[in-house]
Amino acid sequence: MDTRRTLLVDAFAAEPLAGNAAGVVPEADGLTADQMRAIARELAVSETAFLLPSETADRRLRYFSPEQEVDLCGHATVAAHAHLREAGAIDEGEHTIETNVGVLDVEVESDGSIWMTQEMPRVERVEVDYERLGNALGIDPAALRDVGADAPVAVASTGLPFLIVPVNFLQNLGSADPNDGAVEAIADEHDVAGIYAFTFDALGADSTLHARAFAPSVGIAEDPATGTASGACGAYLREVGAFDDFPEEMVFEQGHFVDRPSEVRVRVAGDVRVGGRAVTSLDGRLAVPPAEEDDIVEA
Incomplete structure (x- = not known):
């Protein structure tokens, strides 16, 4: 054998x-x-x-x-x-x-x-039905609509595409209760691997944002840390002008709600780079x- x-x-x-x-x-x-x-x-x-x-x-x-x-x-x-x-x-x-x-x-x-x-980034803003998206994620649609004007939903990729979904507060992101079938249907419609939802309302004082990633279409109900999606989100933040003075390095926290806390470091000053231990x-x-x-x- x-x-x-x-x-x-x-x-x-x-x-x-x-x-x-x-x-x-x-x-x-x-x-x-x-x-x-x-x-x-x-x-x-x-x-x-x-x-x-x-x-x-x-x-x-x-x-x-x-x-x-x-x-x-x-x-x-x-x-x-x-x-x-x-x-x-x-x-x-x-x-x-x-x-x-x-x-x-x-x-x-x-x-x-x-x-x-990572690969050359691609970011494309998309129109979404916030009611449907919120119901799929188990998040109050108002928590998505609240930040939608300044931080729109987009498909972003640095090699593997994700639907990037901003959420207003950690309480709303943390209480998400996704419907795998509905998330998979939305991911399939946008031809993405999954949904990467994030909020700037993070747990750690040094963290840039808190994220949760859902990719049931590839067999991952929730991912504790997602390097490709983190890179895509970093490119998205640069594209939408999320910061007046863009940080040289960002720290994305993830995994806390599945008891696997993680820390992904992201740099987008030139090429998109993702790092960690x-x-x-x-x-x-x-x-x-x-x-x-x-x-x-x-x-």
Whole structure:
């Protein structure tokens, strides 16, 4: 039976069992897509990163949720490179990764922080029915409409699109009770991975905002920390002119309402970059099912 080293690494956290757990398979060469999907289902975390050789970058990363392949995942990228640094496989400095959205830059800092440069941002304001959106999220529509004039709903992407939804106060965002089917329907209509709702009314004194991310269409009811959505939100804030004096670095807190507090750092002065720490919480070996034969019968 083929076995592969498999880890759970908690990204955007300074201690284990916080942040967002990502699966990491450091040596995935030879695995089929079906085998990767099976491993991701077994690990049952939001995404698992599979590290592969690359002809165009230092390494290739493929990402799978328990249900499907995902083109890009920020927290799994941070988790994978934190593991490589801890294992002594890479040094501090600049690295490149090949992903389904192209070749991206990753920087490993001396303190263990991992920074990922994301794709060129795209931000498009969209018209929404606040009653329907509020009901889907389980948030009073007035809490969305209240900030809609200055902070409109938009589709934003730095590699993976999300519907960015501002909310007036943390009390309203914290009491959200989303209807997965309704959230999935709205996400499908806007061709996004999920809904990223945020408020500037944060818990931490040093935090820029508090966010919650819902992506049931890819098997994630609520994500504790979302690197791709954080980058998209950072680009959105720059696009709408959210600050008179735009901060060099922002801190997005997330995950507190699913008991996985996380901290995502975001820089958008030039390229959109998302960074944070990560900690290994589980390291072992997983038995891999054999690759399935196709059903084609030859005469």
